[in-house]
Amino acid sequence: MTQSELGLISEDQRSNWIRLRTMILLRWVAIVGQITAITVAQRMYNLQLELGLCYLAIGVSIIGNLIAIFVFPENKRLSETENFLMVMFDLLQLCFLLYLTGGLNNPFSLLVLGPVTVSASVLTLRSTLILGSTALVLVTLMVNFHLPLRTEDGFVLRIPDIFVFGQWIAICIALLFISLYSRRITLEMHSMSDALAATQMALARAQKLNDLGGVVAAAAHELGTPLATIKLTSSELVDELEDRPELKEDAELIREQADRCRDILRSMGRAGKDDLHMRQAPLIEVIREAAEPHQDRGKEILIEDGPGPGGENAQPQILRQPEIIHGLRNLVQNAVDFARTSVWIEALWTEDIISIRIVDDGRGFPPHLIGRIGDPFMRRRRSEGEKKARPEYEGMGLGLFIAKTLLERTGAELSFANASDPYQSDRSTGQRKGAIVEVVWPRALIVPIPLEIGMGVGENQPIKI
Incomplete structure (x- = not known):
């Protein structure tokens, strides 16, 4: 699946989600806090401040907010550039106020973290790096360049140099750590959101195809x-x-x-028939249906079946749920993509469970990623050699996540492993030494209750057009 097919949203598009009103509200909060701090410092503690310049800096923010309120509509959403400029203005305005009020001797110097954290959460990596670098430079300059805080008697308020140095180190570390942490969490949330959206789209598409088949069957019946x-x-x-x-x-x-x-109409009706008795099928037939789109991709797909210990010889009939078929299809696709020549699908059943194991003869899963398989991480870009070796592979790292999510919705448990060391040099083709994916269901979840002899399968549901 490509990004356009899944409708995934890029980082630049997400930065356009922020409303101007949200940034205006945050700026009003900052303005109120700045005015309060300056007023308290002057009236309660009699500190001598450059009030004209301080109120000038605050006044520029107020004027900017008022212009934004009266000029732009309430539902305006900021572009990436507009977001960047607004956050950069807030950072420069705050650092200017800190310069006027003691630099790093001012306990409010920690507020420099605010604009950079906002940038890491909503802006692109390039904008975040620029803002973070600007903040680091300004904080470093304020160590030596700032207007001192003076009391009414002219006494300079300052903390020892070692504490100023510690304050600088703490702010620099916090800028890096909080920015990285905030950005990492935001990216993972966006990645999970995209993956869940892709899963819902895949399931909706499969369900739509089933519904379309029912409509075709009804049309064939009515036109007969x-x-x-x-x-x-x-x-x-x-x-x-x-x-x-x-x-x-x-x-x-x-x-x-x-x-x-x-x-x-007869052929269309046969392909799309959706009577109740067609909603279940033998286990192997469901596996064949899932693997069918990948039969002609140059890799041999072998399906093996048999009862497990204590299992009955008769092959079970399971529900033909879209989640099962689409999930297994994604697993087979992944195996075919990375197999050298062959893929084995082993079906096993007992009185309690139904198991499907998919094995290939490829290199297997990278050992450092086995614990992360099923997470919606984006895979690295392929080299030209990999593109030639697997021309059909257009995945984005979401295939296994989609398969895992869909199958777990049916009650399955998935496990991932390697049949051998993926870094082993002497690997011959045609042997089951690659990746292993095992899907196990409790039998009661996907095997329908058998009908009693003479009992009908029930009425067909009317199709609404």
């Missing part, structure tokens, strides 16, 4: 009677127009086209 009438009438006309060859030829054409319509 009028087509039979057309054929009967045209056959009678053929018999009655023996003495008028030009009209008889037209009647024969009508009869032939009616037969053709009947054959087309």
Whole structure:
């Protein structure tokens, strides 16, 4: 599946989600806090501040907010550039106020973390790096360049140099750590959101195909009677127009086209029939249906079945759920993508469980990723050699996540392993030494309760068009 097919949202598109009103509200909160801090410092502690410049910096923020409120509509969403400029302005305005009020001697210097954290959460990596670098440079300059805090008597308030150095180190570390942490968490949340959306789309597509099959079957059934009438009438006309060859030829054409319509609808109805008794099928048939799209990709797919210890010989009938078919299909696709020549699908059943194991003769899963298999991480870009070796592979690292999510919804448990060391040099083809994926269901979850002898399968559900 490609990114366009899944409708995944890029990082640049996400940065356009932020409303201007949200940034305005955050700036009002900052403005109120700045005015409060300056007022308290002056009136309660009699600190001598450059009030003109301080109120000038705050006034610029107020004017910017008022312009944004009256000029732009309430539902405006900021572009990546507009978001970047707003956060950069807030960072510069805050650092200017800190310069006027003691630099790193001011306990509010930790607020420099705010704009950078916002950037790491909503902006692209490039914008975050620029803002983070700017913050580090400004904090470093404020160690030596700032206006001192003075009391009413002219006494300079400052902390010892070693504490200033510690404050600088703490802010720098916090800038790096909080930015990385915030960005990592945000990316994982976005990745999980995209993967879940892709899973829902895949399941909806499979369900839509099933629904379409039911509509086709209903159409074939409903059109059968009028087509039979057309054929009967045209056959009678053929018999009655023996003495008028030009009209008889037209009647024969009508009869032939009616037969053709009947054959087309019969084939469509057979492919799309969705009676209740078609909602379950033998285990091996469901596996074959899942593997069918990958049969002609140059790799041999071998299906093996048999009862496990204590299991009955008869092959179980399981539910033909879209989740099962689509999930198994993704697992088979992954095995075919990375196999060298062969893929084995082993089906096993007992009185309690049903198990499907998919094994290939490829290199296996990278050992450092086995613990992360099933997470919606984006795979690395393929080299030109890998593209030539697996031209059909267009995945984005979401295939296994989708398969795992869909199958777990049916009650399955999945496990991933390697049949041998993936770094082993002497690996021959045609042997089961690659990746192993095992899917195990409790039998009661996917095997329908058998009907009693003489009991019907129930009424078909009406199709709503």
